[in-house]
Amino acid sequence: MSLELLKKLRTSVALTGLLAGALTISACQQQSEPESSMEDGVTAEESVPMSAEPAEPSDVVVNTEDASLNEVEDDTVASVNSGVTQVSYLCSPELKVEATYKEDANQVVVATDMGTVTLNQTNEGSNPEVFEVATAMDGSEGFTQWRVAHEERETGVMRTAGADESTVNTFECNKV
Numbered sequence: 001m002s003l004e005l006l007k008k009l010r011t012s013v014a015l016t017g018l019l020a021g022a023l024t025i026s027a028c029q030q031q032s033e034p035e036s037s038m039e040d041g042v043t044a045e046e047s048v049p050m051s052a053e054p055a056e057p058s059d060v061v062v063n064t065e066d067a068s069l070n071e072v073e074d075d076t077v078a079s080v081n082s083g084v085t086q087v088s089y090l091c092s093p094e095l096k097v098e099a100t101y102k103e104d105a106n107q108v109v110v111a112t113d114m115g116t117v118t119l120n121q122t123n124e125g126s127n128p129e130v131f132e133v134a135t136a137m138d139g140s141e142g143f144t145q146w147r148v149a150h151e152e153r154e155t156g157v158m159r160t161a162g163a164d165e166s167t168v169n170t171f172e173c174n175k176v
Helices: 003-028 038-043 069-075
Strands: 084-092 095-102 107-112 115-121 129-135 141-149 155-161 169-175
Touching: 084 155, 095 155, 095 169, 107 129, 107 141, 115 141
Parallel strands: none
Antiparallel strands: 084 095, 084 169, 095 107, 107 115, 115 129, 129 141, 141 155, 155 169
């Protein structure tokens, strides 16, 4: 770096610091309240003196009837995150893939800027794991395949095609 560039940079940093300091000080200044007009007094609530006696307790209604199992099922939503792993990949040609592996269901949800699909595992092996679905990434007619290798799912290959299955897009992906 040249000396002239360093001097400009130092001046720029100093001015930025002064501006930040001025903004900080002005943000901490107390601001006076505007004087209230007669119209404000009309809409303002007047204070009412309180009595020293405690207020009456409000009646609490408790439903003692036992709800049926079906009623409880409809109102209850449970979420279990065990067996779920999320991994981000960068692919070539340029594509970012967010993969959510659902171990218990043998599924992976693959999300890209092209769309999101849920794929089912089609093999018993663990290296590579092969997932497929009979739709394209955008949800249209076609197919999507996701193959991921290594114990830590470090690399993956995604193949996807629309209705014309002769044109297959292939992406080679690496874990971020």
